[in-house]
Amino acid sequence: MRRPLPAWVDISIMPLINIAAAFVVAGIIIALIGENPLTALSIMVKGAFVYKGALGYTLYYTTNFIFTGLAVAVAFHAMLFNIGGEGQAMIGGLGIGFVVLSLDPILPPLLVVLLAIPVAAIFGALWGIIPGWLQARRGSHIVITTIMFNFIASSIMVWLLAGMLMAPGQMSPETRHFAEGVNLAQIHHIANALGWPMARSPLNLSFGIAIIALVAVWVLIWRTRLGYIIRATGHSEKAVIYAGHDPARIIIITMAISGGLAGLMALNEILGVQERVILNFTSGYGFTGIAVALMGRNHPFGILLASLLFGALYQGGAELDFEFQTITREMVLMIQGLIILFSGALALMFVPTAERIYGLFSAHETSASDPSKLGKDRQDG
Amino acid sequence: MAELWLQFVLTIDATLRVATPLILCAMAGIFSERSGIIDISLEGKMLLSAFTAATVAALYGSPWLGLFCAVIVSMVFSLIHGFACITHRGNQVISGLAINILASGLTVTIGIAIFAQGGQTPFLMSGQRFSAISLPFAEAAKNIPIIGTIYAEVISGHNLLVWVALLSVILTAHVLFHTSFGLRLRAVGEKPEAVDTAGISVTLMRYQAVLIAGLLCGIAGAYLSIAHGAGFGREMTAGKGYIALAAMIFGHWRPIPALMACLMFGFLDAIAARLQGVELPFFGPMPTDLILVLPYVLTVILLAGFIGRAVPPKAIGQPYIKER
Numbered sequence: 001m002r003r004p005l006p007a008w009v010d011i012s013i014m015p016l017i018n019i020a021a022a023f024v025v026a027g028i029i030i031a032l033i034g035e036n037p038l039t040a041l042s043i044m045v046k047g048a049f050v051y052k053g054a055l056g057y058t059l060y061y062t063t064n065f066i067f068t069g070l071a072v073a074v075a076f077h078a079m080l081f082n083i084g085g086e087g088q089a090m091i092g093g094l095g096i097g098f099v100v101l102s103l104d105p106i107l108p109p110l111l112v113v114l115l116a117i118p119v120a121a122i123f124g125a126l127w128g129i130i131p132g133w134l135q136a137r138r139g140s141h142i143v144i145t146t147i148m149f150n151f152i153a154s155s156i157m158v159w160l161l162a163g164m165l166m167a168p169g170q171m172s173p174e175t176r177h178f179a180e181g182v183n184l185a186q187i188h189h190i191a192n193a194l195g196w197p198m199a200r201s202p203l204n205l206s207f208g209i210a211i212i213a214l215v216a217v218w219v220l221i222w223r224t225r226l227g228y229i230i231r232a233t234g235h236s237e238k239a240v241i242y243a244g245h246d247p248a249r250i251i252i253i254t255m256a257i258s259g260g261l262a263g264l265m266a267l268n269e270i271l272g273v274q275e276r277v278i279l280n281f282t283s284g285y286g287f288t289g290i291a292v293a294l295m296g297r298n299h300p301f302g303i304l305l306a307s308l309l310f311g312a313l314y315q316g317g318a319e320l321d322f323e324f325q326t327i328t329r330e331m332v333l334m335i336q337g338l339i340i341l342f343s344g345a346l347a348l349m350f351v352p353t354a355e356r357i358y359g360l361f362s363a364h365e366t367s368a369s370d371p372s373k374l375g376k377d378r379q380d381g
Numbered sequence: 382m383a384e385l386w387l388q389f390v391l392t393i394d395a396t397l398r399v400a401t402p403l404i405l406c407a408m409a410g411i412f413s414e415r416s417g418i419i420d421i422s423l424e425g426k427m428l429l430s431a432f433t434a435a436t437v438a439a440l441y442g443s444p445w446l447g448l449f450c451a452v453i454v455s456m457v458f459s460l461i462h463g464f465a466c467i468t469h470r471g472n473q474v475i476s477g478l479a480i481n482i483l484a485s486g487l488t489v490t491i492g493i494a495i496f497a498q499g500g501q502t503p504f505l506m507s508g509q510r511f512s513a514i515s516l517p518f519a520e521a522a523k524n525i526p527i528i529g530t531i532y533a534e535v536i537s538g539h540n541l542l543v544w545v546a547l548l549s550v551i552l553t554a555h556v557l558f559h560t561s562f563g564l565r566l567r568a569v570g571e572k573p574e575a576v577d578t579a580g581i582s583v584t585l586m587r588y589q590a591v592l593i594a595g596l597l598c599g600i601a602g603a604y605l606s607i608a609h610g611a612g613f614g615r616e617m618t619a620g621k622g623y624i625a626l627a628a629m630i631f632g633h634w635r636p637i638p639a640l641m642a643c644l645m646f647g648f649l650d651a652i653a654a655r656l657q658g659v660e661l662p663f664f665g666p667m668p669t670d671l672i673l674v675l676p677y678v679l680t681v682i683l684l685a686g687f688i689g690r691a692v693p694p695k696a697i698g699q700p701y702i703k704e705r
Contacts, residue, residue, distance in 0.1 A: 029487070029490070029491075033490065033491065033494035034494065081474055083474070083478065134681070134684070134685050138684075138685040138686050138687075139686065140681070140684035140685050140686070140691075141684065141693070143419075143421070143474050144626070144627075144630065144680070144684060145681055145684060147421070147623055147626075148623075148627065148677040148678075148680055148681045149677075149681070151620060151623065151674065151677045152674055152677050152678060152681075155670050155671065155673065155674035155677075156674075158670050159668065159670040159671060162670075284482075287478070287482060290475070290478060294475065325497070326493055326494050326497070327490070327493075328489060328490065328493060328500075330485065330486045330489035330490050330493075330500070331486065331490050332486070333482055333483075333485050333486030333489075334483060334486025334487050334490055335486070336482055336486070337479050337480070337481075337482035337483025337484070337485075337486055337487075338479075338483060340475060340478060340479035340482060340483075341461070341465065341476065341479035341480070341483065344471065344472060344475035344476070344478075344479060345465035345466065345469075345471035345472060345473075345475045345476030345479055346464075346465050346469055346471055346476075347471065348469050348470065348471065349469050
């Protein structure tokens with residue numbers, strides 16, 4: 001007998017089953033190419049948490065995924081599928097570049113950094129607003145437009161970095177180094193200065209900004225009027241119109257917030273690590289944000305956990321690269337694809353089975369006395 | 382003048398070569414999307430089949446076997462897409478995205494495991510590829526002005542899969558608009574309830590559609606690695622699947638207009654390649670990056686309704702739930 005799953009199973013057990021399925025398939029593929037999946041797993045775990053400085057690297061990747069995951073999640077709440085995080089982050093980085101390269105000769109470093117942070121968000125937001133506006137006012141499908149905008153952003157980056165913004169005397173497409181001190185300090189520098197010895201890692205202050213963003217998004221979505229309207233837009237545009245709001249305006253605002261969050265990802269890479277604008281610094285983190293949001297069920301707390309998982313995967317994957325001849329970082333891409341497949345597209349695959357199992361265990365609790373629950377029984381097969 | 386004409390003819394020739402995978406993928410997209418299944422995994426399937434074709438051709442030496450296996454792999458991933466979107470009513474965009482990311486990871490991982498060349502496959506010899514087919518009298522025709530050069534440079538000298546791509550357009554147009562299968566397929570994408578009422582299985586129709594899409598993507602991938610190119614390289618599709626998607630939208634989900642869009646996008650690509658490094662007066666070097674981005678920009682403008690209106694099939698993206 002099948003019973004609908006209680007909420008706690010749905011938000012804790014089901015995602016774990018889906019991730020487990022992804023890892024099992026990944027394990028089979030690793031075994032097929034002739035390596036031991038359990039050895040690979042243990043190296044990944046050690047590489048992500050145990051080795052010296054490993055945790056710092058893991059949290060550095062986590063920072064990227066918190067921003068891009070939140071970006072996708074905010075849009076999802078309004079039923080908008082923003083797969084343009086990649087492009088929005090690139091343009092955010094470009095914004096940082098414009099501010100820093102033009103102001104760092106004349107302003108003190110701290111002031112430049114304080115200016116660059118909001119500009120990253122604003123540039124990312126602009127790159128989100130255009131597809132948002134096109135969806136809201138011109139009816140073009142946001143999925144397609146954001147895909148196109150990723151390519152357009154990438155071309156703009158190539159064009160500017162290999163042209164106008166390219167450092168003089170430089171052959172690779174990148175800008176000059178930012179002035180001394182124009183960065184977000186790395187945590188191990190701060191810790192060492194305070195007298196705590198800490199291994200080197202690229203983890204920097206943008207991790208703190210990411211945590212602030214997590215809290216801010218939680219407050220926005222569940223504790224503000226705007227957040228309520230955003231969620232309402234996702235459920236029923238008609239209801240929103242009836243309540244006296246313009247859904248088109250809400251869509252544009254939501255995409256601005258979403259793009260802004262993606263733009264902030266550039267802080268970690270550009271101000272935290274590179275200290276110059278380089279090509280392809282987003283390296284697919286924008287797309288990973290989709291997996292993060294899916295796994296985190298679009299809730300900031302879930303996104304934090306999912307970001308940690310992906311941070312560990314990326315850092316652990318880098319470790320695999322060292323340890324095995326046959327396994328490279330692309331293995332992580334493969335696992336990521338499987339996770340998106342199982343926890344996104346096939347999210348409902350295990351639900352009927354889980355409902356049957358749950359039904360077996362709770363069969364003695366009579367359901368006849370609870371007609372409201374009976375009516376909710378899933379009708380599908 | 383003769384030199385300029387030759388340049389032009391050669392550009393048209395290059396256009397056809399660049400457009401071939403776009404044409405095949407655009408037709409694949411038309412089949413899938415006309416049945417109501419969004420397919421952004423054209424890119425991933427093409428990448429997987431390019432890898433498969435090159436791997437099989439390198440290991441067994443037969444381009445035909447390579448093509449066959451490429452098509453099978455592509456169709457298997459179509460089935461995964463179908464299993465997620467049709468059987469389990471998963472989100473079609475998410476499923477497609479998963480396949481694309483999976484493809485990037487799988488091709489390199491397996492490629493390294495087999496060949497240990499950083500994700501590439503070995504260079505293919507001429508017997509392991511589909512080579513150019515010279516039509517009769519092509520050499521002699523070269524000296525005849527205009528018609529002769531067109532015959533020798535544009536029409537002759539393509540490999541088999543270029544012709545397959547062009548044939549696929551005619552077949553798609555025929556199947557879609559002149560057979561009862563095509564009528565049902567289009568109906569499933571517009572109003573699946575109606576097709577269901579007529580006693581035809583929506584599920585079966587959609588599975589058939591995604592399988593055909595898989596077949597065509599498989600040919601496109603094989604073209605890239607064992608016909609146009611001589612081996613597989615990481616990420617060798619480089620966004621072509623998305624350009625094909627754009628071309629399909631540009632062609633309003635119709636075969637002939639989509640073919641035109643593919644040729645236009647291919648032409649932009651060919652032109653950009655030819656103008657690389659050319660200095661313009663007052664302007665400096667030719668901004669070829671900006672030419673290459675035109676397909677994306679044009680598609681955005683089209684979708685926004687500033688030049689015509691692109692109306693997708695009505696039931697696209699929605700899983701069909703049969704009433705009980």
